[in-house]
Amino acid sequence: MMALKRKIIVITDGDSIAQKAIEVAAKKINARTISASGGNPTPLQGEKIAELVKQAKHDPVIVMFDDRGSPEKGQGERALEKLAKDPEIEIIGALAVASNTDATGIKCDYCITNTGEITKNAVDKDGEVCLEENLVGDTVDILEELSIPIVIGIGDIGKMNGHDNYHAGAKITSKALEYILAYGEDQSGEN
Numbered sequence: 001m002m003a004l005k006r007k008i009i010v011i012t013d014g015d016s017i018a019q020k021a022i023e024v025a026a027k028k029i030n031a032r033t034i035s036a037s038g039g040n041p042t043p044l045q046g047e048k049i050a051e052l053v054k055q056a057k058h059d060p061v062i063v064m065f066d067d068r069g070s071p072e073k074g075q076g077e078r079a080l081e082k083l084a085k086d087p088e089i090e091i092i093g094a095l096a097v098a099s100n101t102d103a104t105g106i107k108c109d110y111c112i113t114n115t116g117e118i119t120k121n122a123v124d125k126d127g128e129v130c131l132e133e134n135l136v137g138d139t140v141d142i143l144e145e146l147s148i149p150i151v152i153g154i155g156d157i158g159k160m161n162g163h164d165n166y167h168a169g170a171k172i173t174s175k176a177l178e179y180i181l182a183y184g185e186d187q188s189g190e191n
Contacts, residue, residue, distance in 0.1 A: 005090040007059040009180055010080060010148075012139035013097040013157045014066035015040040021158030021170035022062060028174045029181060032056040034063045041068035041075040046082020053089055060092065060181065067139040071103040077142040084146045093150045093180030095173070096140040097157055098125045105134030106144050111153035112176045114163035127155025127163060127172060150183045152176045 009031070011022060019038035026033040034052045037044060042065050044052075053061050063083065067074030084091060096108055111119050114127025122135040135153035143151055154176050158164055164172040 005088055006053050006056070006061060007090050007092045008053055008061045008063055009093050009095070009177060010091055011062060011064050011095040011097065011157070012066070012076065012137055012143070013095075014038045014042055014064035014076065017158035017166070018097070018156070019064060021164055021166040021173050022064060024166045024170040025174040025177050026062050028169070029060075029177050031060045031062050031177070032058060034061060037064045039064075040066045041070075042066050042079050044079060046079040046086075049079060049083050050086045050089060053083075062177070065139050069099065069101055069138050071101050071138060073142065074139065076139045080139075080142055081145070091146060091148050092184050093152065094143050094148050095157070095176050095180075096135050096143055096151050096153045097137050098123055098135050098153065098155050099137045100125055101136060101138040103136055103138060104141055105132070105136035106140050106151070107133060108135050108151045108153035110150075110179070111135060112172060112179070114155055114160040114172060116172060116175050118179065123153055123155050125156045127160035149187065150180055152179055
């Protein structure tokens, strides 16, 4: 009998402020966070992160990846690439975080603004709707190479001009994570 895969949500941010907001939001949705994956850049290799995911008490498990502003394939993207290949792990969704960088960016399924509005348009680092079709971030390009059921674009986690402050419950990050979970439930209900 095949063991159930661990279900994870990946987030392309990991600085200290983002990590605090992610931890607050994870508690709200009863998720586990691999806090050791936080850092700017990502401090762990993909294999070590996979090991930690498998030790988490329950799903979903939230994992952070960060390239520290590098438009090239950095540490965070390489770790995510490795983790995605683990046969015991299933990525159920991703938060693609906008940043000020010179990268190609990606087309997200949806984005969430700093006021919590779901939109088909891209958002910028402040969580404002922008004219570009692609959400630009330093760790997001890898997401298009992976088979992720839903990718939600979001501004700079924990910031967005105070709209996502972790002291106030990281409302925007929480809403984005809830959206991913609801999407997953809708998909499993269709099977």
